[in-house]
Amino acid sequence: MKKLIASLMLSSLMVAGATTMANAAPVRIAFLMYGNKAEFVQLMERYAKEHPAVKQGLAEVTLFDGRYDAAVQNDQGQMAVNSKYDAIIINPMDFEANIDVVTVANEAGIPIVVTNARLNTQDMLSEVVSDDVEGGYLEAKAVLEKLGCKGNVVIIEGPKGGSGEIERGRGNERAISECPEGAVKVLERKTANWSRAEALDLMQNWLTAHPKEIDGVIGQNDEMALGAIEAIKSAGYDVKDFAIAGIDGVTDALRAVKAGEMTSILQDARGQAQGSIDVAMKAVVGDDYKPMSDIWEQYKGKMEWNDGKTKRYDVPWTIVTPENVDALLKDRGY
Known part of the structure; x- marks a missing residue:
């Protein structure tokens, strides 16, 4: 009772x-x-x-x-x-x-x-x-695992001064540091301000400056990774020859994962x-x-x-x- x-x-x-x-x-x-x-x-x-x-x-x-x-x-x-x-x-x-x-x-x-x-x-x-250091680590790890922890990569960064760029960058570096010393070379790293259009232009310039040298793309968000994919395709390369990853799980990135073109780390x-x-x-x-x-x-x-x-x-x-x-x-x- x-x-x-x-x-x-x-x-x-x-x-x-x-x-x-x-x-x-x-x-x-x-x-x-x-x-x-x-x-x-x-x-x-x-x-x-x-x-x-x-x-x-x-x-x-x-x-x-x-x-x-x-x-x-x-x-x-x-x-x-x-x-x-x-x-x-x-x-x-x-x-x-x-x-x-x-x-x-x-x-x-x-x-x-x-x-x-x-x-x-x-x-x-x-x-x-969400822990952006972990997110940056997970995306870079996906790229490096596909490359066997060796090769040349570029890093497309978020807006300078934002916590996403700072902390995801730390995660990127942590993953790279786990590979044998000198096995992975960062050819370029620059901000594209979370923008697909800016990342497309940036990647086009890098493909011209480093013809057939880039093996992997670490995009600190999906939009920039998707811009890199557009640039790779427009330059006549096979996107599946590259290891590419981004963060967020936006819809176009989900479709690109399904097509075997990239890895995405979904942020909820x-x-x-x-x-x-x-x-x-x-x-x-x-x-x-x-x-x-x-x-x-x-x-x-x-x-x-x-x-x-x-x-x-x-x-x-x-x-x-x-x-x-x-x-x-x-x-x-x-």
């Missing part, structure tokens, strides 16, 4: 908490994206809108396009503070410059969560990211976006809030909710393979 009474009391408290949330004004969240041209960011935006709290009207998420400019993001952070948003989530452009958004949010007493890319501070409420846009919203909601609503996204069940044992109090959540990577690529494409509606 005591257990029954306790169970009924717990159920009553849960119902009361849910009713309180439903009756309250929606939690207003400003979601600051570094730029919305790339498919990965568009996927994050899609999954943010699909968060159960948003769909049920418990949260309102306003998405901001930072236009790949740290100064623009800082201005948007100040605007979010002035507009009295309940919480701020930032996908930062610059590792150092965008610390300003954390500073102004903290001064205003607004919870701030950092997602996808990182900032050189620990003053945010929490980070919901859904996990990052929805995880960030759950953490922000917990900070605003308080103890009545329980995580509403099913990502916590998906990654149980690898990434625990911990009552929304973990300083850094690392959303796991998935290596895209011929065995899992069809399921991933199906999830995108293809």
Whole structure:
């Protein structure tokens, strides 16, 4: 009988908490994206809108396009503070410059969560990211394994000063260092700013400068790896003669994996976006809030909710393979 009474009391408290949330004004969240041209960011935006709290009207998420400019993001952070948003989530452009958004949010007493890319501070409420050093290691390892840990590679980097370029670069170097000394030569490394078009131009120049010398391409995101593939094809080479890898798991990269043209390390846009919203909601609503996204069940044992109090959540990577690529494409509606 005591257990029954306790169970009924717990159920009553849960119902009361849910009713309180439903009756309250929606939690207003400003979601600051570094730029919305790339498919990965568009996927994050899609999954943010699909968060159960948003769909049920418990949260309102306003998405901001930072236009790949740290100064623009800082201005948007100040605007979010002035507009009295309940919480701020930032996908930062610059590792150092965008610390300003954390500073102004903290001064205003607004919870701030950092997602996808990182900032050189620990003053945010929490980070919901993926370990970019590991991601850079996994993609470079895929290239080097195909090459047998020998040959010439080029590295197409992300925007200089961003955490993705810094940390994925460290992972790239770690993988190269595991090969015999001098067996792998980095012929070129330069930024293409996450852009497929810029990477295409860059790769065309490198193919001209190093005719028949390049064996592998390490693209620090999929868009740039795909630009390199276009350049290789347009130059009349067989893309399957190269070892190529990227990061993100964008749709065209999934198709290229299926075609045997590259390796992609999938970064979970859904996990990052929805995880960030759950953490922000917990900070605003308080103890009545329980995580509403099913990502916590998906990654149980690898990434625990911990009552929304973990300083850094690392959303796991998935290596895209011929065995899992069809399921991933199906999830995108293809």
